[in-house]
Amino acid sequence: MSIHPDDDFNLRAALASELSDVLPDDQLAGAIIARHRAGRRRHRVAGAVGLVIVFAGVAVSLGLRAPGASRPGHVPLRLAPYTLELPGQYHSVPVRSASCGPANGGIHPGLSSTGNPAAMTAAIASGACLVMLLTSPFTPGTRGGPSLPRDARPVALGQYRGWLIPRGWWQPGGATVVVERAEPGGRLQDLIITSAGLSQPAMLSLVSAGLS
Amino acid sequence: MSRSRDREIEFTAFVEAGSASLLRAALVLLDTREEAEDAVQTVLLRTFRRWEQAKQAPEAYSRTVLVNVCRERWRYRARHPEAPGIMAYADQLADVASFAEAVDRRHVLVRVLRRLPAVQREVLVFRYLLDATVAETAATLGVAEGTVKSAASRGLEQLRVLLPAEEKKVRRVDPS
Numbered sequence: 579m580s581i582h583p584d585d586d587f588n589l590r591a592a593l594a595s596e597l598s599d600v601l602p603d604d605q606l607a608g609a610i611i612a613r614h615r616a617g618r619r620r621h622r623v624a625g626a627v628g629l630v631i632v633f634a635g636v637a638v639s640l641g642l643r644a645p646g647a648s649r650p651g652h653v654p655l656r657l658a659p660y661t662l663e664l665p666g667q668y669h670s671v672p673v674r675s676a677s678c679g680p681a682n683g684g685i686h687p688g689l690s691s692t693g694n695p696a697a698m699t700a701a702i703a704s705g706a707c708l709v710m711l712l713t714s715p716f717t718p719g720t721r722g723g724p725s726l727p728r729d730a731r732p733v734a735l736g737q738y739r740g741w742l743i744p745r746g747w748w749q750p751g752g753a754t755v756v757v758e759r760a761e762p763g764g765r766l767q768d769l770i771i772t773s774a775g776l777s778q779p780a781m782l783s784l785v786s787a788g789l790s
Numbered sequence: 791m792s793r794s795r796d797r798e799i800e801f802t803a804f805v806e807a808g809s810a811s812l813l814r815a816a817l818v819l820l821d822t823r824e825e826a827e828d829a830v831q832t833v834l835l836r837t838f839r840r841w842e843q844a845k846q847a848p849e850a851y852s853r854t855v856l857v858n859v860c861r862e863r864w865r866y867r868a869r870h871p872e873a874p875g876i877m878a879y880a881d882q883l884a885d886v887a888s889f890a891e892a893v894d895r896r897h898v899l900v901r902v903l904r905r906l907p908a909v910q911r912e913v914l915v916f917r918y919l920l921d922a923t924v925a926e927t928a929a930t931l932g933v934a935e936g937t938v939k940s941a942a943s944r945g946l947e948q949l950r951v952l953l954p955a956e957e958k959k960v961r962r963v964d965p966s
Contacts, residue, residue, distance in 0.1 A: 589899075589914065589918045589946065589949065590918045590919075590921070592899050593814075593818075593899060593918055593919045596897055596898070596899050596900060597814040597817065597818075597897075597900070597919070600810070600813055600814050600817055600823075601810055601813070602805075602809040602810055602812075602813045602827070602830065603827075606805055606809055606830075606831075606834070607801060607802040607805035607806065607809075607834075608802070609831070610801075610805065610831060610834045610835055610838055611798055611801065611802075611838065613831070613835055614835060614838050614839065617835075
């Protein structure tokens with residue numbers, strides 16, 4: 579077909595003629611539908627992978643980890659079901675050698691006699707000493723259990739509840755907390771964490787952040 | 791019969807009836823057959839994804855998507871001048887007899903249309919290739935009806951100027 583400008587130019591007819599051989603693939607619709615399905619599958623897989631990544635990120639940020647494992651750079655001090663993660667400058671020592679332990683007069687004799695001496699652990703750092711021991715529950719009125727000082731202050735210790743014991747009651751030069759442990763069968767034991775060389779705010783901060 | 795299957799049957803019928811005109815329009819609006827086929831696949835895929843909405847007027851819907859896809863590609867090309875389209879290549883080839891045979895001489899008119907400004911090209915494609923009315927063209931392109939009329943007029947004028955030169959090139963390469 580001539581497309582000379584002197585001809586009676588008809589663009590519509592010229593385009594129809596010139597492009598008459600331009601035809602799509604016979605299977606175009608099927609190819610599009612297949613591509614759509616493949617895309618949806620990819621989206622589903624990507625969504626699932628994304629969820630896994632999000633959950634993993636949340637788990638990491640919440641500090642979920644295997645039981646017994648400790649954060650890098652931290653020193654775990656373990657006693658029965660409890661783990662107290664201490665900053666890296668602490669290191670675990672035998673209770674008898676701890677300056678704040680019962681053997682060195684660091685703990686009130688009445689208190690140390692209420693717990694099993696084997697159920698104690700200690701750690702020290704420069705200028706600080708810390709002992710954990712298990713005792714009978716401190717619930718007021720429990721027969722045979724130790725009683726709390728009247729001015730003990732209830733405190734939240736991370737996931738636990740407890741009391742902050744007035745300075746000088748059990749530990750002459752430091753701070754002491756009693757930790758309640760709620761158990762399905764009722765509280766069997768309480769945990770005492772007592773320290774020397776730590777202020778009460780420092781002690782509360784340490785226990786709240788590290789006790790699990 | 792499942793809803794999904796119904797959807798696929800409806801879409802297949804639409805593709806069989808309307809994909810040829812979409813491909814021809816894309817061929818004029820873009821630079822190469824490959825690019826046009828790729829664009830049409832994108833257009834149809836987007837149309838199928840929104841089929842519940844598109845099936846009310848699938849032809850108009852797919853034409854609007856085609857305009858959007860072509861404009862996206864033009865914008866991409868403008869941002870990436872290091873990746874030239876086939877037009878620059880074809881212009882060079884047209885003056886080189888030894889390579890000129892590589893140019894598809896059957897599509898002289900298409901090559902000339904590709905040289906027009908974008909608005910004129912779009913308007914001529916919609917008015918003369920897709921047989922859209924002035925109002926439909928204006929609505930799809932998002933311009934005023936007056937713009938459609940003036941762009942069509944200027945585009946036709948341009949064609950009357952450019953076609954003889956292009957035809958001479960073709961005759962020079964292929965005297966028969």
